[in-house]
Amino acid sequence: MVKIYAPASIGNVSVGFDVLGAAVSPVDGSLLGDCVSVEAAEHFSLTNAGRFVSKLPADPKENIVYQCWQRFCEAVGKEIPVAMTLEKNMPIGSGLGSSACSVVAGLVAMNEFCGKPLDDSTLLTLMGELEGRISGSVHYDNVAPCFLGGIQLMLQENEIISQAVPGFDDWLWVMAYPGIKVSTAEARAILPAQYRKDECIKHGRLLAGFIHACHTRQPLLAAKLMQDVIAEPYRTRLLPGFAEARQAAKDIGALACGISGSGPTLFAVCNQMETAQRMADWLSQHYLQNDEGFVHICRLDTAGARQLG
Ligand SMILES: Nc1ncnc2c1ncn2[C@@H]1O[C@H](COP(=O)(O)OP(=O)(O)O)[C@@H](O)[C@H]1O
Numbered sequence: 563m564v565k566i567y568a569p570a571s572i573g574n575v576s577v578g579f580d581v582l583g584a585a586v587s588p589v590d591g592s593l594l595g596d597c598v599s600v601e602a603a604e605h606f607s608l609t610n611a612g613r614f615v616s617k618l619p620a621d622p623k624e625n626i627v628y629q630c631w632q633r634f635c636e637a638v639g640k641e642i643p644v645a646m647t648l649e650k651n652m653p654i655g656s657g658l659g660s661s662a663c664s665v666v667a668g669l670v671a672m673n674e675f676c677g678k679p680l681d682d683s684t685l686l687t688l689m690g691e692l693e694g695r696i697s698g699s700v701h702y703d704n705v706a707p708c709f710l711g712g713i714q715l716m717l718q719e720n721e722i723i724s725q726a727v728p729g730f731d732d733w734l735w736v737m738a739y740p741g742i743k744v745s746t747a748e749a750r751a752i753l754p755a756q757y758r759k760d761e762c763i764k765h766g767r768l769l770a771g772f773i774h775a776c777h778t779r780q781p782l783l784a785a786k787l788m789q790d791v792i793a794e795p796y797r798t799r800l801l802p803g804f805a806e807a808r809q810a811a812k813d814i815g816a817l818a819c820g821i822s823g824s825g826p827t828l829f830a831v832c833n834q835m836e837t838a839q840r841m842a843d844w845l846s847q848h849y850l851q852n853d854e855g856f857v858h859i860c861r862l863d864t865a866g867a868r869q870l871g
Pocket residue numbers: 617618619624625626627648653654655656657658659660661662664696697744745746747823
């Protein structure tokens with residue numbers, strides 16, 4: 563039996579719409595991600611479990627893990643009879659890369675079980691394709707960090723999909739999921755088809771500056787440049803309480819704050835545990851909308867998808 567864990571991720575990281583993503587895990591050692599197990603069987607089956615199992619599509623063939631199995635079999639050229647189990651621990655439509663967690667765990671579990679017939683680049687291409695089926699267009703900013711770990715920058719040239727960007731070890735990422743759902747496909751559909759020249763220039767400056775600041779080890783500059791001119795101005799209206807939370811992050815002393823993926827999860831970057839804890843307390847009291855919401859203080863998950871059993 564093979565069991566794979568795939569961690570939560572922050573798509574865009576504010577400054578890199580569709581081209582920058584970061585994998586995160588709670589500092590308390592708890593797991594914030596999906597698990598997929600694969601074992602030998604006479605016929606294919608998929609069993610669902612986990613905290614958010616009831617939110618999965620009613621039709622089993624719409625479960626992206628079923629589609630991972632089907633696509634993997636097509637890629638290796640044979641039907642592989644296995645019993646798969648999805649532990650759906652991630653809320654769906656959360657902005658935490660929930661579908662990516664299932665896709666990455668599903669494909670890595672199949673690949674490990676079969677003795678690694680597919681290389682990382684082929685796997686990542688398949689992950690992007692499957693994620694694209696859900697959100698309406700291929701974007702790797704969740705699947706790449708979830709699979710490979712850390713902060714990943716999408717290059718998509720010279721057969722390189724993604725490469726790592728060095729993060730800052732002392733950064734704490736406070737993640738607050740309010741408990742409501744925002745569909746990624748819908749949050750993409752509300753974005754403009756075109757942007758003005760000055761917005762394009764600013765976006766280029768911010769993203770280039772952020773990557774430069776990471777490589778030259780300037781954390782305060784990197785944090786200052788984490789601004790989103792592409793999605794946040796349009797998506798804020800989907801997120802109750804976001805503007806107040808952003809102001810609170812500034813007042814409390816967070817270095818940066820933004821929408822995780824397409825939301826509704828918000829992230830705030832702090833460089834002191836005390837500030838992160840104050841931020842987490844504020845978000846728990848003011849940003850959560852119902853009992854399904856949660857707040858975690860995280861660090862970058864530099865390992866990405868990994869075998870638990
Ligand atoms: N295993 C799965 N995990 C998450 N979502 C799934 C899964 N299988 C199918 N889906 C569907 O994919 C969509 C995921 O929505 P999306 O807004 O992309 O979520 P997220 O931003 O959390 O990845 C939903 O319509 C959901 O029903």
